[in-house]
Structures are given as C-alpha cells and as structure tokens.
Amino acid sequence: MLIRQKDELPSSEITPERLYYNRREFIRLAGSAGLGLVAQAVLPEQLAAQERWPKGRKGPFDTDDEVNTYKEITTYNNFYEFGTDKSDPASNAGRFNPKPWTIRIEGEIKKPATYNLEDFIKTSKFEDRIYRMRCVEGWSMVIPWRGFPLADLVNKVEPTSKAKFVAFETVYRPEEMPGQKRPFLRWPYVEGLRVDEAMNPLTLLATGLYGKDLPNQNGAPLRLVIPWKYGFKGIKSIVKIRFVEKEPPTSWNLAAPDEYGFYSNVNPNVDHPRWSQKTERRLGEFFKRKTLMFNGYSDQVAHLYSGMDLMKNY
Numbered sequence: 001m002l003i004r005q006k007d008e009l010p011s012s013e014i015t016p017e018r019l020y021y022n023r024r025e026f027i028r029l030a031g032s033a034g035l036g037l038v039a040q041a042v043l044p045e046q047l048a049a050q051e052r053w054p055k056g057r058k059g060p061f062d063t064d065d066e067v068n069t070y071k072e073i074t075t076y077n078n079f080y081e082f083g084t085d086k087s088d089p090a091s092n093a094g095r096f097n098p099k100p101w102t103i104r105i106e107g108e109i110k111k112p113a114t115y116n117l118e119d120f121i122k123t124s125k126f127e128d129r130i131y132r133m134r135c136v137e138g139w140s141m142v143i144p145w146r147g148f149p150l151a152d153l154v155n156k157v158e159p160t161s162k163a164k165f166v167a168f169e170t171v172y173r174p175e176e177m178p179g180q181k182r183p184f185l186r187w188p189y190v191e192g193l194r195v196d197e198a199m200n201p202l203t204l205l206a207t208g209l210y211g212k213d214l215p216n217q218n219g220a221p222l223r224l225v226i227p228w229k230y231g232f233k234g235i236k237s238i239v240k241i242r243f244v245e246k247e248p249p250t251s252w253n254l255a256a257p258d259e260y261g262f263y264s265n266v267n268p269n270v271d272h273p274r275w276s277q278k279t280e281r282r283l284g285e286f287f288k289r290k291t292l293m294f295n296g297y298s299d300q301v302a303h304l305y306s307g308m309d310l311m312k313n314y
C-alpha cells in the first residue's frame with residue numbers, strides 16, 4: 001500500500017468549506033478513537049489540507065477512483081494563456097476577471113443569441129460528477145466537476161440539419177492573460193466536437209469543481225469537460241459556441257497536426273509520435289497506471305467511433 005505524503009497548505013488557502021469537511025472527518029476520527037470533542041479546538045491545519053470531496057454521494061456518472069485534492073487540481077494546470085509551466089496558471093491568473101461574462105451562441109441553429117452567463121445558468125440544471133481526466137502528456141487526475149450536460153444547451157438552441165460540428169472559442173484578453181502576448185499557440189484557443197460527441201451524456205459544460213465556482217486557472221467561468229478525450233479538448237473560459245457544417249480547426253492540431261488530431265480520444269494503443277500513451281501517472285500516486293481505452297468510458301462512447309480507423313482518426 002502506498003503512503004500518501006501529507007500536503008502542506010498555507011493557512012491563507014484554507015477556505016471555511018475545507019475546514020468544515022475536514023472538521024467533520026476529524027470529529028469522526030476523534031470519536032472512533034475515543035477522544036473527547038475538546039480535540040476539535042486543536043485541529044491542525046495540515047489535517048485540513050487532506051480534505052477531499054466527500055465520498056458516498058455516488059451518481060451513475062461518478063468514478064470510484066479516489067478524488068484528487070483541491071490543491072492538486074488547482075495548482076497543476078495547463079492553461080497556456082497564463083504561461084506554459086504547470087504552476088503558471090495558478091500564479092498568473094489572479095488579474096483575470098470572469099465577471100460579468102457573455103457567451104455568443106451562433107451558426108447553424110434556429111435561435112442564435114448572446115447570453116449573459118448569469119441568465120444562462122439560471123435555466124440550467126447543475127450536477128456534481130466525479131470524472132477521470134487524462135492529459136495527453138501522460139498525467140491524470142480525478143476531478144469532481146459541477147456542470148450541466150452540453151446536450152441541454154444543444155437542445156435549447158435547436159441546430160439546423162446542416163449542423164454537424166460544434167466549434168468553441170476561448171476569450172482573447174492579452175491584458176489579463178499574459179501568455180496571449182506570446183506565440184505559444186495561435187490565439188484565441190479553439191476546439192471542436194462532432195455534434196453526436198457534444199450530445200453524449202458524459203460531455204459537460206462546467207462552471208465549478210469541488211462544489212464551488214471554477215478558479216480562474218481551471219477555466220472560469222465556463223469550460224468544456226469531455227472525460228474520454230485527452231485534456232486539451234476541454235477548452236477553458238469559453239466565449240463563443242458556433243454550430244458548423246465542416247470540421248472546425250482546433251488549436252493543438254493547428255500547432256502540430258502529426259501529433260494531435262481532431263478526435264484525441266484517450267487510446268493506449270496509439271502512441272504519440274514522441275512517447276507512449278500506454279501508461280499514466282495519477283497525480284499523488286507513485287506507480288504508473290495503465291491507461292484505459294477511452295479513459296475507461298468505452299461503454300458510454302465506443303459506439304460513436306464504430307467503423308472508424310482509430311489509428312488514422314487519432
């Protein structure tokens with residue numbers, strides 16, 4: 001069995017909520033150890049850093065894998081708009097202001113509109129879902145997202161028969177996103193899905209994680225979550241959603257077409273040209289895990305690709 005290193009978290013990062021969940025856990029532990037409740041008063045901060053999304057609220061979409069800590073999820077990020085190191089987004093996203101926020105929804109739909117995010121959220125049904133997430137670079141995490149199925153939105157806007165793909169665009173704000181002043185990628189970041197992928201019940205538009213609003217570094221205020229695809233398909237800080245007839249361009253495919261395809265389904269059998277995709281390192285674990293086909297979501301999504309050559313459609 002692996003011993004997990006105790007996280008160390010400055011007290012400034014500990015929210016009342018973290019303390020709350022942890023205190024509950026602590027009381028339980030104290031109770032089972034026969035300690036008096038007096039012990040609550042000396043709750044050590046280090047113990048609070050161990051807080052995890054509470055177990056025992058399993059919905060049909062939740063994985064059983066152990067959830068990563070809030071700290072892991074919010075300090076080890078890819079968001080090149082804020083820099084290319086994993087720690088850059090958490091350090092550099094402080095000036096980004098996701099409120100207020102408007103999203104434009106347009107293209108091959110009967111009801112194109114510009115929504116204020118607040119209004120848009122009022123008419124959406126939110127859920128918490130624990131998903132395995134796998135980055136193309138070979139690391140993975142388990143994240144409790146808060147969001148609603150993208151299918152709900154697709155149904156609301158009524159796509160025309162010409163709508164075959166959905167294109168997404170990240171906000172362009174170089175004054176707030178220092179990475180956009182440098183040519184790491186072509187800005188703004190763009191992504192896309194086939195409409196049937198967008199309609200799959202697993203595909204979420206997320207507004208939060210760990211039961212609270214998305215931190216800037218995780219894509220505030222609205223980002224895509226597609227758990228059977230490599231992480232880069234999960235475009236952050238979305239301002240535009242456009243329904244189109246032809247496969248739309250995507251940022252990583254534009255940057256390196258022989259390395260990153262449009263589909264980017266998690267597939268241990270198709271190596272990246274520069275490394276294997278057979279294994280992954282789960283953040284917080286020592287030994288590597290075997291990467292699962294479609295990141296373990298084959299039952300829900302394999303049918304979307306029947307008859308397709310996944311060596312070619314990577």
Ligand SMILES: Nc1nc2c(c(=O)[nH]1)N[C@H]1C(S)=C(S)[C@@H](COP(=O)(O)O)O[C@H]1N2
Pocket residue numbers: 073076077078079080081134135136170189217218219230231232233234235236237
């Ligand atoms: N706009 C934008 N979206 C993005 C990225 C990015 O650089 N810019 N990085 C992607 C990659 S490579 C990954 S693995 C995930 C990481 O999401 P997380 O930081 O919330 O774990 O975001 C994706 N979405």
Ligand SMILES: [Mo]
Pocket residue numbers: 078134135136137230231232
């Ligand atoms: Mo990634």
